Amino acid sequence: MRTFISIFLTAVMLALPGLAAAEERAPVLVELYTSQGCSSCPPADAFLHELAARDDVIALALHVDYWDYIFDDVFGKAAHTKRQYGYAAAGGRDMVYTPQMIIDGSDHVVGNRPKDVNALINRHLAAPRPVALTVTRDGGNLSISATAKPGISGPLIVQIARYIPQQTVTIDRGENAGHTYSYVNIVTDLIEIGQWDMARPLAMKVRAKDDAAVVVILQRPAYGRVEAAALLR
Secondary structure: OHHHHHHHHHHHHHHHHHHHHHHHOOOEEEEEEEOOOOOOOHHHHHHHHHHHOOOOEEEEEEEOOOOOOOOOOOOOOHHHHHHHHHHHHHOOOOOOOOOEEEEOOOEEEEOOOHHHHHHHHHHHHHOOOOEEEEEEEEOOEEEEEEEEOOOOOOOEEEEEEEEEEEEEEEOOOOOOOOOEEEEEEEEEEEEEEEEEOOOOOEEEEEEOOOOOOEEEEEEOOOOOOEEEEEEEO
16 A cells, blocks of 8 residues: 555656646737837847747737837838737837837737846746647648647637748838847738637648648737737648
8 A cells, every 4th residue: 555655646746747837838929019210129139039939928019100200210100009009008108119019919018128027927827727729830731730728718819920030121211210120920911801709629630822821819809918929830
């Protein structure tokens, strides 16, 4: 009996760290709202390189277009501006700003303050994840599967983001004129591909344009909390 108990306890002790590690591996989504016409954005753009290198963070740069009267951001999109204003409205805020980082769709922070950003990321990493998301390639398709813990209800919006991994741009006018900056994970498309009611496991196949990296995001409607995100390189 003692031998059985000893073996059982050892198995539990070995299993628990694995379960904890699995939860810790669920990455936090960080969206940086930035612009090449914004003089305070370069430090945040540089910091995003550090976040993009982490395994526990999915870092995306969404360039907005409302600073284009200063410098026409080559990555700026009205859709990104709309998304940022959507987050502001969802949070009861009237204004938007750059550089702003949105953490898991629910918290915002000034993007050039690494200490504050990391504190929020750590808080989200420590929180339990009600949804487990997996994305794989299956021939010319993306296979998206997800499960939810009991008692969690939907719907969730299923989105796919495509991005440029890295690009360098020289700014020739405006407050950043004369500088050359490197940008990382520059979002080119962010589209809704469906909804998941969470009543049963999610299983979707989406035709892939190519083998480029994608991020799948499961998010509450009306710019709500991001319940899960997965990066497929």
